[in-house]
Amino acid sequence: MSDYDYLIVGSGLFGATFARQATDAGYKCLVIDKREHIGGNVYSEKREGIDVHVYGAHIFHTSNDRIWEYVNRFAKFNNYINKPKVRFEDNVYSFPINLMTLHQLWGVTTPAEAEAKLEEVRIPCENPDNLEDWILSQVGREVYETFVKGYTMKQWQRDPKELPASIIKRLPIRLTFDENYFFDKYQGIPVEGYTSMVQNMLEGIEVRTGVDYFADKEALDSLAEKIVFTGKIDEYYDFRFGELEYRTLRFEHESIDGDFQGNAVINYTHPEVPFTRILEHKHFQPQTAAAIPNTIITREYSDEYKRGKTPYYPINNDKNNKMYKKYEVLARNEPGVIFGGRLAEYKYYDMHQVIGSALYKSRKELEKRSNNS
Ligand code: FAD
Ligand code: UDP
Numbered sequence: 001m002s003d004y005d006y007l008i009v010g011s012g013l014f015g016a017t018f019a020r021q022a023t024d025a026g027y028k029c030l031v032i033d034k035r036e037h038i039g040g041n042v043y044s045e046k047r048e049g050i051d052v053h054v055y056g057a058h059i060f061h062t063s064n065d066r067i068w069e070y071v072n073r074f075a076k077f078n079n080y081i082n083k084p085k086v087r088f089e090d091n092v093y094s095f096p097i098n099l100m101t102l103h104q105l106w107g108v109t110t111p112a113e114a115e116a117k118l119e120e121v122r123i124p125c126e127n128p129d130n131l132e133d134w135i136l137s138q139v140g141r142e143v144y145e146t147f148v149k150g151y152t153m154k155q156w157q158r159d160p161k162e163l164p165a166s167i168i169k170r171l172p173i174r175l176t177f178d179e180n181y182f183f184d185k186y187q188g189i190p191v192e193g194y195t196s197m198v199q200n201m202l203e204g205i206e207v208r209t210g211v212d213y214f215a216d217k218e219a220l221d222s223l224a225e226k227i228v229f230t231g232k233i234d235e236y237y238d239f240r241f242g243e244l245e246y247r248t249l250r251f252e253h254e255s256i257d258g259d260f261q262g263n264a265v266i267n268y269t270h271p272e273v274p275f276t277r278i279l280e281h282k283h284f285q286p287q288t289a290a291a292i293p294n295t296i297i298t299r300e301y302s303d304e305y306k307r308g309k310t311p312y313y314p315i316n317n318d319k320n321n322k323m324y325k326k327y328e329v330l331a332r333n334e335p336g337v338i339f340g341g342r343l344a345e346y347k348y349y350d351m352h353q354v355i356g357s358a359l360y361k362s363r364k365e366l367e368k369r370s371n372n373s
Contacts, residue, residue: 002225004030009213010230012040013351014341016201017070017358018228025366029205030223034212038202040230041312041342042194042351048255050282050296051193055312056249057265057279058194061184062352068186070355075197077188080284082181084265084277088146095267096181097139097147098174105146111175134165138173150271155302156247156315164316167348189284226365230341232311233327241326244346245304245319246311252299259289260297275299314346321346338365 005027008015016038019029037043041055059082062068071077086095094100099114108114121140128134131152135144148168152160156167172183180187190197213220213231221227229236234244252275264283268275279298282289305311314320324346331339340361342349349357 002223004028004224006226006228007220007224008228011038011207012230012341013354014230014358016198017355018362019205020201021362023205031205031207032211033209036210038207039195039198044193044195047296048294049292052281052296056300060351061182061187063185067352067355074200075190078191078285080189080286081187083179084181084267085263086147086267086269088269094179096171098179099177114175129165130161131163131165131168132160135168147269151267151269151276153271154276157304227337229337229339230344232343233339233346237327237330241323244323245315247313248303248305248309249312250301250303255296257294260295275301314348316348
């Protein structure tokens with residue numbers, strides 16, 4: 001008889017959702033995390049009266065009613081809508097690409113004028129499956145070079161021709177004045193921060209932080225009947241098919257007085273500016289921002305991942321996806337382990353997708369378990 005039904009490796013959104021669902025179904029869970037805190041990459045921290053997104057800007061968005069209701073069980077959300085700006089040389093542009101952006105760039109003022117100009121500049125391509133060909137086929141070279149090329153080269157350090165078009169298809173292109181970064185029905189940020197939300201998800205569940213699964217795998221495995229693993233899948237299999245590639249990030253936080261940039265997110269798309277974006281955290285809570293005299297900003301730099309660093313973004317090109325498929329076959333035949341989340345599924349998941357995946361996998365697992373008992 002094991003001490004726990006589930007050992008959950010990782011206290012990010014996948015681990016926390018799975019733990020909540022299993023606990024509510026009557027199972028005993030232990031959650032571990034090698035970091036010194038819970039929440040994985042959504043972890044936020046109150047500093048100088050401001051909720052800081054320690055691992056980069058996190059805006060919750062979904063069109064799924066069930067997922068929205070689920071997160072609202074654990075947090076009250078504000079009405080933040082993400083409307084970042086782009087800084088290129090001395091100009092500031094509306095972003096994602098919309099009618100205001102094209103007005104600022106070309107002076108066009110109506111959807112019809114914008115469409116006519118785009119028709120002139122688009123570079124048609126029969127099968128635009130890479131990022132560069134796809135964006136050139138949508139908006140032409142000037143828009144590509146102002147908004148996409150430099151940012152993408154900094155973010156991925158790869159030729160945009162070698163990246164999948166899916167990376168840029170995340171962003172809308174609109175010929176209206178709608179500046180919302182997302183298409184979704186629901187959007188917002190927890191008023192008390194993401195850490196408080198994850199704390200609520202983990203209420204009544206045993207959590208041990210500062211514990212690396214691989215440092216003591218055998219002993220930890222022996223504690224539970226089943227493992228839920230949300231770390232790197234290639235590491236789980238001791239890199240036997242090779243190492244999956246990731247991008248890591250470096251965050252430079254700075255406290256200053258006043259209001260630095262008047263917006264939560266400004267992207268720096270010029271190739272010679274070394275960082276990709278600057279966040280100004282108080283603007284993620286628009287209701288309280290004006291009353292806070294000080295401010296905290298974060299410059300975000302992207303870098304190639306090496307062991308020992310934090311893997312933030314999977315690089316889902318053909319080479320890595322093929323390698324991942326091999327690991328996935330092993331994972332599918334591992335009855336005692338459930339793999340989930342951005343690292344274990346090697347997917348460029350957003351928060352709602354991670355929660356959706358955890359709800360689905362926990363439901364299947366708990367149904368199977370109750371059928372067997
Ligand atoms: P993680 O949050 O990575 O959690 C995995 C946990 O497992 C980590 O805490 C890790 O320490 C732990 N772990 C790993 N290996 C071990 C081990 N061996 N032993 C013990 N513990 C281990 N999504 C959005 O919806 N909106 C956004 O605006 C948004 N912005 C983002 C900005 C950035 C810069 C980044 C990097 C991501 C962003 N995301 C955003 C995506 C979001 O962060 C993820 O979808 C989500 O946090 C992934 O949750 P997870 O549980 O899969 O992984
Ligand atoms: N991107 C860009 N210019 C920008 C912002 C994004 O070219 O100003 C591209 C870039 O390739 C990036 C991708 O669009 O990796 C997805 O952007 P998103 O903001 O969704 O990235 P994330 O928030 O996940 O880092």
